[in-house]
Amino acid sequence: xxTTAFVDETRSPATTGVPPVDLSVGLGDLALANPVMPxxxxxGPELDGLTRVEELGAVVTKTVFAHARPGNxxxxxxxxxxxxxxxxxxxxxxxxxxxxxxxxxxxxxxVPVVVSVGxxxxxxxxxxxxxxxxxxxxxxxxxxxxxxxxxxxxxxxTDPRAMGEVVAGxxxxxxxxxxxxxxxxxxxxxxxxxxxxxxxxxxxxxxNSFPGMAVDARQRSSALGNETxxxxxxxxxxxxxxxxxxxxxxxDIPVIGCGGIRSASDVAEFLVxxxxxxxxxxxxxxxxxLMAQIVEELPALAARLGVACLAxxxxxxxxxxxxxx
Numbered sequence: 001x002x003t004t005a006f007v008d009e010t011r012s013p014a015t016t017g018v019p020p021v022d023l024s025v026g027l028g029d030l031a032l033a034n035p036v037m038p039x040x041x042x043x044g045p046e047l048d049g050l051t052r053v054e055e056l057g058a059v060v061t062k063t064v065f066a067h068a069r070p071g072n073x074x075x076x077x078x079x080x081x082x083x084x085x086x087x088x089x090x091x092x093x094x095x096x097x098x099x100x101x102x103x104x105x106x107x108x109x110x111v112p113v114v115v116s117v118g119x120x121x122x123x124x125x126x127x128x129x130x131x132x133x134x135x136x137x138x139x140x141x142x143x144x145x146x147x148x149x150x151x152x153x154x155x156x157x158t159d160p161r162a163m164g165e166v167v168a169g170x171x172x173x174x175x176x177x178x179x180x181x182x183x184x185x186x187x188x189x190x191x192x193x194x195x196x197x198x199x200x201x202x203x204x205x206x207x208n209s210f211p212g213m214a215v216d217a218r219q220r221s222s223a224l225g226n227e228t229x230x231x232x233x234x235x236x237x238x239x240x241x242x243x244x245x246x247x248x249x250x251x252d253i254p255v256i257g258c259g260g261i262r263s264a265s266d267v268a269e270f271l272v273x274x275x276x277x278x279x280x281x282x283x284x285x286x287x288x289x290l291m292a293q294i295v296e297e298l299p300a301l302a303a304r305l306g307v308a309c310l311a312x313x314x315x316x317x318x319x320x321x322x323x324x325x
Contacts, residue, residue: 177203
């Protein structure tokens with residue numbers, strides 16, 4: 001039997017003749033024309049000619065650190081039967097070159113830009129935000145799911161108090177909306193969501209890639225230069241959907257869903273589970289035009305689901321316990 005690739009080539013019916021559908025969503029004070037944006041690290045301005053960027057709700061930059069960093073040793077990416085394993089290590093030129101290059105080239109794309117911020121200490125997060133406080137972008141996404149040196153390499157979101165301190169510092173330094181990108185390795189995602197909300201975050205992004213490993217038995221070695229990496233793609237979609245559902249139930253704060261999305265139907269599923277917007281990552285490596293294609297297909301899907309406004313789908317999942325009441 002033929003192995004199914006991790007990218008779905010299925011297209012929804014054409015949108016010709018579909019009644020007008022309002023695709024707009026809101027993340028706090030930030031209004032987006034539609035809920036679709038790339039996940040951080042999976043899109044760059046160099047892809048502008050390969051997809052209709054102007055049709056996206058927003059773009060998210062690769063994570064920016066205060067100082068230059070080379071990233072992890074090669075081999076950095078390997079394909080899985082239903083996804084991808086990567087250990088890129090978030091290389092960064094540093095915040096000053098990023099700012100001087102027009103937000104790394106993102107500023108001229110014509111859509112809202114969300115700057116992803118990383119740090120190996122609380123102060124490093126704040127230094128990046130201070131440097132970009134006057135830059136022409138729409139929001140910050142604080143990546144608290146990258147290893148933090150002050151906590152022995154653990155991710156910040158495993159300690160809601162420490163995470164809240166970092167987020168509160170970002171919020172205090174900028175009037176722009178602040179999203180908080182969470183790891184899937186949380187014992188209780190609700191605690192992290194509530195800590196982000198209480199620190200003043202506008203929304204949470206759920207979630208980053210799942211920890212995993214691939215082994216080459218013949219070579220007796222890991223398939224990646226950094227031994228372990230993050231699993232993404234269709235294989236993680238059910239796991240990410242559950243976390244989005246739990247996050248949306250935990251606190252009154254918008255959730256940006258991320259994990260295995262590759263079709264308009266996937267977007268609808270994340271909205272029903274409680275997401276207000278979505279980010280698409282792994283699928284764009286093989287099909288960089290996919291995000292714009294999904295935006296094009298959303299009106300027809302909304303019509304089939306009986307809604308005139310895409311936001312009507314958000315958080316409408318009916319659980320068995322609710323049906324029994």
